[in-house]
Every structure is written in structure tokens, then in C-alpha cells.
Amino acid sequence: MGVRVLKPGMSTTIQDRGRYGYYSVGIPPSGSLDQFSSFAANLLVGNPDEAAVLECTYLGPQLLFEAPCVVAVTGADLPPLVNRVPRPLWESFEVSEGDVLSFDYLTAGARAYIAFSGGIDVPEVLGSRSTYTLGSMGGINGRVLAEGDWIALGPVDGSRVGRAVPEALRPTHPYQREIRVMMGLFDHRLTATGRETFLGTDWRLTPVADRTGFRYQGAELEFKDRTPPFGAGSDPSNIVDAPYPIGSIQVPSGIEPIVLHRDAVSGGGYCMVATVIGADMDDVGQSPPNITTRFVEVDLETALQARRDREARFARLREELA
Amino acid sequence: MTGTASARYSFGGDDHVFVELDGEMSLTANFKAMAITQALEERRLDGVIDICPANASYQIRFDPLVLPPTDLVELLKQIESDVGDATDIQLDTSIVEVPVLYNDPWTHETLMRFRTHHQTPDSTDLEYAAEINGYTSVDSFVEAHSGSPWFTSMVGFVAGLPFLFQMVPRERQLQVPKYPRPRTDTPKQAIGYGGCFTAIYSVRGAGGYQLFGITPAPIYDPTQQHPDFEDFMVFFKPGTIAKLEPIDRAAYDRIVEQVEARAFRFKQRPVRFSLGEFLNDPDAYNAGLLEVLRGS
Amino acid sequence: MSHEIRSPIPGVFYRRPAPDQDPYVVIGSRIEEDTQVALVEVMKNFHPVVAGVVGVIASIEVEDGGMVGPGDVLMTVDEAPGEGAVP
Numbered sequence: 001m002g003v004r005v006l007k008p009g010m011s012t013t014i015q016d017r018g019r020y021g022y023y024s025v026g027i028p029p030s031g032s033l034d035q036f037s038s039f040a041a042n043l044l045v046g047n048p049d050e051a052a053v054l055e056c057t058y059l060g061p062q063l064l065f066e067a068p069c070v071v072a073v074t075g076a077d078l079p080p081l082v083n084r085v086p087r088p089l090w091e092s093f094e095v096s097e098g099d100v101l102s103f104d105y106l107t108a109g110a111r112a113y114i115a116f117s118g119g120i121d122v123p124e125v126l127g128s129r130s131t132y133t134l135g136s137m138g139g140i141n142g143r144v145l146a147e148g149d150w151i152a153l154g155p156v157d158g159s160r161v162g163r164a165v166p167e168a169l170r171p172t173h174p175y176q177r178e179i180r181v182m183m184g185l186f187d188h189r190l191t192a193t194g195r196e197t198f199l200g201t202d203w204r205l206t207p208v209a210d211r212t213g214f215r216y217q218g219a220e221l222e223f224k225d226r227t228p229p230f231g232a233g234s235d236p237s238n239i240v241d242a243p244y245p246i247g248s249i250q251v252p253s254g255i256e257p258i259v260l261h262r263d264a265v266s267g268g269g270y271c272m273v274a275t276v277i278g279a280d281m282d283d284v285g286q287s288p289p290n291i292t293t294r295f296v297e298v299d300l301e302t303a304l305q306a307r308r309d310r311e312a313r314f315a316r317l318r319e320e321l322a
Numbered sequence: 323m324t325g326t327a328s329a330r331y332s333f334g335g336d337d338h339v340f341v342e343l344d345g346e347m348s349l350t351a352n353f354k355a356m357a358i359t360q361a362l363e364e365r366r367l368d369g370v371i372d373i374c375p376a377n378a379s380y381q382i383r384f385d386p387l388v389l390p391p392t393d394l395v396e397l398l399k400q401i402e403s404d405v406g407d408a409t410d411i412q413l414d415t416s417i418v419e420v421p422v423l424y425n426d427p428w429t430h431e432t433l434m435r436f437r438t439h440h441q442t443p444d445s446t447d448l449e450y451a452a453e454i455n456g457y458t459s460v461d462s463f464v465e466a467h468s469g470s471p472w473f474t475s476m477v478g479f480v481a482g483l484p485f486l487f488q489m490v491p492r493e494r495q496l497q498v499p500k501y502p503r504p505r506t507d508t509p510k511q512a513i514g515y516g517g518c519f520t521a522i523y524s525v526r527g528a529g530g531y532q533l534f535g536i537t538p539a540p541i542y543d544p545t546q547q548h549p550d551f552e553d554f555m556v557f558f559k560p561g562t563i564a565k566l567e568p569i570d571r572a573a574y575d576r577i578v579e580q581v582e583a584r585a586f587r588f589k590q591r592p593v594r595f596s597l598g599e600f601l602n603d604p605d606a607y608n609a610g611l612l613e614v615l616r617g618s
Numbered sequence: 619m620s621h622e623i624r625s626p627i628p629g630v631f632y633r634r635p636a637p638d639q640d641p642y643v644v645i646g647s648r649i650e651e652d653t654q655v656a657l658v659e660v661m662k663n664f665h666p667v668v669a670g671v672v673g674v675i676a677s678i679e680v681e682d683g684g685m686v687g688p689g690d691v692l693m694t695v696d697e698a699p700g701e702g703a704v705p
Contacts (some may be wrong), residue, residue, distance in 0.1 A: 004575070010626075010627055010660075010661075010665070011661060020371050020372065021371065021372060022372075023372035023374055023383060023478075024372060024373060024374040024375065024477065024478070024479035024560070025477045025478065025481065025482055025556040025558075025559070026477055026479060026480050026481045026482055026483055026524075026556075027481045027482075027556075043500070045378065046625070057626045057661070058628055058660065058688060059626050059627050059688070105626065105688040105689035106627075106628075106688040106689075107688075107689070111616060114545075125544070130479070134480050134481065134525065134527065135480065135481035135482075135525065135542070135544055136525070136544050137481070137544045137555075142544060181335075182333055182334075182335050182336065184332040184333050184334065184340075185332050185334055185340055207628065207629045207630050207659060207660045207661070207685070208660075208661065208662050209661070210661040210662065220532035228343040229346040229347075230346040230347055230348075230492065230495075231346060231347025231377070231378070231497075231517050231518040231519070232345070232346075232347075232517065233499060233500060233516070233517050234499055238380070238517075239345075240344075240345065240346065240377050240378045240517070241376070241377050241476060241479075241485055241517070241519065242342070242376050242377065242378075242379045242381075243340065243374045243376045243379065243380065243476075243478065244383035245334030245335060245337075245338035245340060245381060245383070246335075246337075246338070246383070247334070247335050248334055248335075248338075253587045265478075265479050265480060266374070266478035266479060266480075267374070267376055267476060267478040267479055268479055269500070269516070273332075275334040275335035276335060276339065277333060278336050278337045278386075279333050279334050288628050288687075289628045289629060289660060289685065290628065290685050290687070300333060300391060303335065303385075304336055304386055305389075306336075307336055307337075307386065307387060308387065311387065312494065
């Protein structure tokens with residue numbers, strides 16, 4: 001059982017909940033950038049939470065089904081078509097042997113998730129099927145999908161058709177976002193003006209944004225003068241190479257803040273001034289180029305409450321689709 | 323080799339704690355990071371996801387709904403005070419010989435291709451590094467770079483890339499700035515230098531470190547086909563001690579053949595490292611380490 | 619018949635392969651289905667845009683180096699009725 005890749009889309013990868021415990025040797029978590037949407041896709045087709053799905057960036061693939069299957073597409077507004085006939089997003093539907101799944105133009109968001117009943121059956125690497133392309137690991141030979149690839153599916157255990165995620169639980173994709181951050185790490189290196197600029201600018205996402213990092217443009221941040229500490233390097237934004245938190249925001253040379261996502265480089269010599277809170281990482285993952293973003297400062301308590309609210313949304317969805 | 327600064331704790335969002343032990347690089351700060359993270363590892367705490375020792379800092383990724391952030395910070399501060407200056411702590415690690423072809427044709431081709439990104443368009447990276455460190459020739463610079471061993475002070479950036487800090491007193495540390503504009507390409511297994519660190523590029527890709535040479539030995543093997551990678555796909559671990567061994571082109575080619583036949587193994591020996599003993603007399607201690615590598 | 623060539627992806631629209639080279643097409647250029655008419659750069663990669671239709675470029679809707687979104691019209695084409703039918 002499986003699916004043949006007729007057209008791979010632009011940067012389609014196999015992802016799951018991620019790979020944990022290896023960041024200390026430079027292997028980042030990887031996994032779906034929008035975890036809620038990929039969780040929803042699996043629930044819709046009756047898969048276990050850890051099943052692997054396809055993450056499609058901006059442009060959907062074209063897939064030929066060589067056996068009947070139940071499919072769900074969630075995440076970005078990337079309208080699915082079966083044999084060129086529109087099918088709903090956020091709802092499971094059946095496809096038959098010989099059917100072709102393709103997609104219309106993306107209208108909002110950035111990444112769509114396709115779950116197949118049975119889940120994608122590729123070998124686990126260090127406990128995950130997620131593709132980490134920089135390290136040539138996971139997925140299909142550690143790379144993005146290519147034309148002609150065969151995607152094997154696992155055995156189906158109780159798939160379901162016609163299940164839908166209630167409107168209220170679907171994420172929205174506004175073109176202006178507010179992303180909550182906790183200031184910290186090396187933010188003391190910013191001047192008061194630099195800090196105000198960081199929190200007061202409508203940052204625009206650049207087209208180079210990818211699974212490693214989301215680079216924004218819009219202003220230049222002012223750093224305090226200093227004598228470089230031994231080993232740090234001469235630029236005011238340099239530090240002795242340090243670990244980078246997932247979600248941390250570094251500002252090389254004071255321009256173009258970069259939010260690291262789930263394929264993060266694990267460390268380096270640029271000073272980070274803030275970190276996106278865990279609950280808002282999915283929203284970063286759904287940001288397409290040119291979107292404007294404000295970084296909004298919150299404290300630890302607010303961030304933890306947001307995390308609990310997010311967990312509650314996962315639990316509610318599980319109940320709704322039980 | 324100072325290291326008296328007090329640690330600075332900061333949250334990286336709601337699920338990371340970042341601890342800067344010193345704003346400056348030193349073996350003392352690095353060893354402290356290693357000792358604290360090892361002590362935390364041994365507690366096997368619920369909710370801890372990733373423990374990342376780094377050059378002069380470390381980072382913990384955790385689930386704040388399982389392990390309350392403030393509890394974790396308190397525990398880390400307790401461990402920090404237990405570890406103290408870490409000079410009486412021993413680290414069981416290994417010393418490994420890394421063959422290096424300095425001034426090789428492949429990194430040379432790359433650095434020439436990116437000359438406009440460099441400080442000195444008219445010299446090579448090695449010539450530039452030798453000059454700004456006061457060496458009269460590339461050969462004497464290479465001698466300094468390859469003479470004393472290196473301590474793996476951090477693994478990361480990309481999968482399996484070691485940052486190496488040379489085990490010499492501060493006044494003998496080599497320092498070279500990174501490229502003002504990073505390259506978009508670096509050969510796999512290139513030996514790079516930035517700030518006070520040697521890096522071995524585990525995969526091909528972008529990079530801003532000065533390029534000195536290349537090793538024929540793989541250090542990252544995601545498909546685990548080479549003998550040294552049977553247990554794990556990453557060779558270097560924080561704390562691994564490396565001796566860079568200059569080789570000529572003939573030796574390079576011989577090792578490449580061994581690698582292609584899946585027959586190459588690093589020369590390595592287990593060793594117990596003591597920061598206190600090292601700080602007492604670095605040169606004598608290093609001579610002892612190299613003895614271990616050569617001997618028996 | 620008029621046809622619209624759309625960008626399949628978001629990114630930066632380029633009319634030429636390199637800054638010092640000629641544009642892929644200009645108004646009046648004759649195109650085949652597989653003629654490359656532009657590039658869109660996203661995620662550090664350049665993606666070719668092909669015409670998908672036979673005809674003549676009638677208009678170019680986006681400035682060189684401008685940002686485009688998925689489905690945005692890049693160019694319009696006066697479709698040729700068929701091979702050889704246009705003098």
C-alpha cells in the first residue's frame with residue numbers, strides 16, 4: 001500500500017512529532033512546524049499521534065494512490081483536489097485506487113499537512129521519522145520528496161471518513177501576526193532604543209524563511225558598545241558561540257532578526273535577544289513571506305498559561321474527534 | 323585562563339533555561355558547563371528534554387508543565403555551587419588523532435571562490451591567520467595550530483560539528499575573526515577557524531570560519547556505515563580531546579582509500595581528564611596526553 | 619483568447635537569469651508551452667516559471683524584483699489559435 005509522487009511540490013517533507021534528546025550534538029528536533037495541525041490531521045484519519053504526515057510548503061504535491069486510503073489535509077489553506085474535484089480542508093475523505101490528489105493555489109498560511117490512514121511507513125531514525133535535510137536524516141533518505149518517490153503507508157487500524165475539525169478549533173491565518181516572546185538571553189546587549197525598536201517594529205518576513213529559520217526585515221537594532229570578551233568576535237552582536245534555544249531570535253549585525261524553528265542550527269556566535277514562547281511556534285510556522293509580525297513581550301507566567309491553554313485545545317480536539 | 327565570573331541565568335522562552343557561566347571563553351568555564359550538565363544528567367529528572375553543554379555556557383530544554391521552570395533554575399544553581407570551580411572533577415573521555423591535510427586543494431578552491439567575502443582578497447586564509455597572530459610563516463602557524471591538543475568544548479551548529487578549544491594558556495591562544503560575509507559553501511570535513519575555535523565541518527554547507535585544511539576522516543555518518551559509527555552517527559562528544567596531525571597528500575589519499583573501503587578507524591585512547599592537573603602545568607599535562615595517544 | 623501566467627509560489631519575481639543578462643521574455647515574445655518566462659526565488663532557491671501555453675506575451679504585471687504571492691498573475695498571453703496559424 002502506498003502513494004506515488006507524481007510531482008513533489010516545492011519542499012515537501014515527511015514529519016512527525018519530532019526527535020528529542022540529540023540537540024547536544026547538533027541534531028535539532030525537526031517535526032511538523034505546526035504541531036497542532038499535524039496532530040489534527042492524524043486524528044481525522046484515525047492515526048496514532050506519533051504517525052508521520054507530509055508537510056507541504058507553499059505548493060502542494062501531486063500524488064497517485066495505488067490503494068484506497070482515507071486522507072485529511074489541515075494547516076494552511078491549500079485546497080485539496082481529488083481528480084481535480086475540490087475536497088474540504090480539515091475533514092477526512094476517502095480516495096480510491098488510481099485517484100490523484102493535487103492542490104489549488106495556497107490562499108493563506110504557509111504549510112499544509114496531509115495525513116494518510118495507516119501513517120507514512122519510513123524507518124525511524126533516533127526515534128523519529130521526521131526529515132532533517134541539513135543532516136541527511138529521516139524521511140526518505142533525509143531529503144525533500146522527489147518526483148517518482150514511493151511513499152509506503154502502514155497498516156490501517158480503524159480509519160474514518162467524514163470527520164471534521166470544528167471551526168472554532170481551526171487556527172486562523174491573519175496577514176498581520178502578533179507573536180509572543182519572552183525577552184532575555186543577551187537582550188542586555190541592546191540599548192533601550194534597540195529594545196524599543198525590536199518590540200515596536202512591524203517586521204516583514206523575507207522569502208528566505210525556511211524550516212531552519214524565519215528571517216525578518218524592517219529595522220536596525222542598536223547595540224551597546226563594549227570591549228569584545230575573549231573568544232566572542234568583534235561585531236557588537238557577537239558572543240562566544242552558545243546554544244540556541246528553539247524559537248530564539250538572533251540578530252546578526254543588528255539587522256534582520258531570525259527566529260529559529262524546528263530544524264534549528266543548535267548553536268553559534270550571534271546574540272539572541274528574545275525567544276518565541278512555545279505556544280506560538282505553530283503560528284510562526286504558518287507565516288508566509290511578506291507577512292508582517294509584531295513581537296509582543298510577555299512574562300513567564302503568561303507564557304505558561306498560553307502553554308496550558310494550548311494543551312487544552314489539543315485535549316478538546318481529541319474529545320471532539322473521539 | 324580565568325573563570326571567576328558568576329553565572330547568569332535566563333529563560334529562553336518558557337521551555338529553555340540558558341546559563342552563561344562566563345562571557346569570555348575559557349577551559350574553566352567549559353569544564354564547569356560539562357560538570358554541571360553531567361550532574362544534571364545523572365539525576366534523570368522528569369521533564370528534561372535536552373541537556374546541551376556549550377563553550378562557556380549551557381542550555382536545558384524542558385517541559386515546563388512537568389518540571390516547573392523556577393524549580394529547575396533552583397536545582398541548577400544548587401548544582402553550580404556543588405561543582406564549584408570544577409578543578410577537582412575528573413572527566414572520563416578519549417583522546418583521538420585527527421589527520422589534517424593543511425592548505426589542501428579543496429578548501430583552497432573554496433576560499434579562492436569566496437575571496438570577495440574575505441578581509442584580505444590578496445592572501446589565503448592561512449596567510450592571513452598567520453600574519454595577524456604574529457607568525458612569520460604559514461608553516462610556523464600550522465605548527466602552533468597542530469602542536470597542542472584541542473578540547474571539544476561544544477558540539478553543534480549542525481549535526482556532529484565539533485567546536486575545539488586549544489589546550490594552551492590564554493597568551494598562546496590563536497585568534498582569527500570570521501569572514502565578514504559568510505560563504506554559501508564549505509567542503510565537508512573542512513577544518514575552519516573563527517574567534518578562538520577550530521571547527522570541523524561535519525556536512526557541506528554555509529560557513530564563516532577561515533579555512534585551513536581538511537580531514538579525510540568522516541566525523542558524521544547518518545547511515546552508520548563506517549566502523550567508528552556503529553554505535554552512534556556522531557563521532558565527537560563534548561569533552562573529546564583531539565590531536566590534529568598534519569599529513570601530506572600521499573597519506574591523505576591512503577586514508578581516503580581506507581574510508582572508501584569502510585576500513586578507516588580513528589586512532590584513539592581512553593583518558594581521564596583533570597582540569598586541576600591541567601591548569602597546574604598545561605604543557606607537561608599535554609605531553610602526558612600525547613604519550614597516552616602514542617603509547618601502548 | 620487571453621491567458622494568465624500565475625506564480626505557483628510566494629517569493630521574489632525575477633525576469634532574467636542574472637542581473638547582467640537579458641530578460642527571459644519581453645512583451646511581444648513568442649512562447650511555447652515549455653518556455654521559461656521567469657524565476658521566483660523562495661527559501662534560498664530559484665524556481666523556474668514556465669508559460670504552459672502557446673502564444674505571445676501581451677503584458678507583464680509585476681516589476682522585476684517584486685514580491686509575489688501564490689496565484690498572482692505575472693504575465694498575460696495572447697494565445698495562438700494553433701501551431702502555424704499566426705503569420
